[in-house]
Amino acid sequence: MKYVPLILIGLLFSCNRNTEPSNTTRPDVTRIDTIACAPEYDTPLDSIIEKIDYVKLRSTENNPIGEVDALWITPDNIVVADYNLSKSIFIFDRLGRLQATISRLGRGPQEYLSIFDVVLTPDRQRVAVLDNHGKKILYYDLAGNFLFCKELPFYAIGMKYFDEENILMTTYGLGADDPGLASYPNNNDLLYWVDTTMRIRKSFMPNPFNKNFSCKIPLVKQFGPSRIYATLAYSDTVYRITPQGMIARYWIDLSPVGGVSNLGKEATDEKTSELIRTTIPIFMGELLENDRFIIFKPLDTPAILFSKKTSKCYYLNNGSSRVLNYHLASVDFAHEDRFITVVPAYQLCNVIKFKDSTNIELAEEIAMGLTENDDPVLLFYTLKEPEADRQHK
Template identity: 20%
Template structure:
């Protein structure tokens, strides 16, 4: 279990003129994903799922130091990284070279005090950041040059963009709906997914990963819900149901537990499918986490899922899955520089056979890297399955 399990679930709602048409997100053809949690989590077989892997060292210099990764987006041969603590979006090449960053802290026009999230508008080729202090979205071109800003009057937690529209996750105390669609060109807004008593219980808490992820479409994954929602060209829908069988978390557990830590401990002790996060879909696979760090890989071809505790390839462990934005076949793991260096030193001194499997370029990185450098990214490329 991660030691830094920090829970702050903040869903916020922008208020403006809203359409009265509310989509209940009903889908009679919702797809079920069965997960058997009674089987022990295993070390994954790399060759079963993946065709290749590589390591990205994010360049560290005085302008590019990252304190914490809150969102990763792969787009157009670039890597975009959100650091909420530093109120910045860092942009790197796909090889890890630092290019520039968006950081405009202040109280004037085009500035913000606190940054909450960002997304890539692929239609208009723009970066859209969402600030919670003050409430607004700021639009930049892909070089980080300011284009426009739109003031808002309420808070949100996560955003994503598709077809020129923005999807926002709402967390107002007395919110009526959980999701909102915002057309940036017309300022028209529509609300979806009525909030209920379970949403209210969990409204103060969140995992450290985004609840909204953009793959081919936009996925909305709430940690306490076994329903995965999707926003696509046709609007919102309930797309997948996670079937944990007897390991399904009891619906009324929130009535019996005082706080989120009690709920987590209860779920962990009973191995319940709870704490859902990092949901991503590729052409052939679906991946997500539960109970913080247990990875599930589901094959859309075989309709089977496997619970994975780690992968090893080229002597490197893949243990910290972090779902990224991007319409690709990648699986990403964050690897803090200090952990990477310690892992390599241990491997070199205690496991000579594994050390011999590690490529020379990675050994060189391990030798040169400092423990305070930026984290590294391990990238696994899924195989293409011929249907």
């Protein structure tokens, strides 16, 4: 391996064992992988990195990328969405050269008031923008041209395409207080499958929390066309979502680290704030999956790298975290067999000041021609199975 990687930093939290009993309860399912948390293990990064690639994104000076909130990769393009700063969608070629920009903030029929989610349609040829405030979905092609718009019957905070006929919508959990759901019999559900006309086909994941609890929205992640997962906040079970329903797929065992999960009706903003403040391990649904591995990110305990091939867990503690004398916030996205992290240009420009001989070649190569005001750099990590003597489960 030529370079020691910049990866998984910032997934790693200090380990705080807690003596309070866990209320973690394993779900009664027959096909589920156990992801056991552990405080003591540590997997050196250089034992799991097979290759690192990078792409420097290049937008325009008058409309730079602020944050990368969504990232989609096609055979020809990299699609980046910035929801809150530039409020734009950028379409690059695979070398990071800008091809088109969708920047349509406004109240017109081809414009959006807000960006709550951005996805690609299953044919990978259209960009769908969920405008919660405008209560609509707008569609654009990869050249940035407006195509058409669909009105939303209820308020949605997220959307995912399973296929051309099935779209998963995530709601606020307003129930009957949402006029579009008031007459729907299962309006306490949080997830809804709709067809291309926005008609509800099926709903599931009932809201287990009190009406006033502010963290009732499930975290929904999509990796590949049909791999969609949903997890309730403060839960321990990751569900695979299909048009037929929910399948419990991963159980996060927080008991070895004294974690807490499945709060249900007892959850309040005050109680959950106290959990976070006292650094008791919890799971909020943060995970990333590629074709070979999954990274689970519980709070206040080491991140877990799970091998889909061997079903083994590898633990990433503080000893794995220092590369190029600074810490990355997190790996952010996944595509095919790689994980992707988004690194601000100014960090990579400054990092060459640190004479870390194991990383300086990569830092200098990326920093060549880069300025602090440039767009972020995408780092792509291909992982391998750790050495046998590093394996723990």
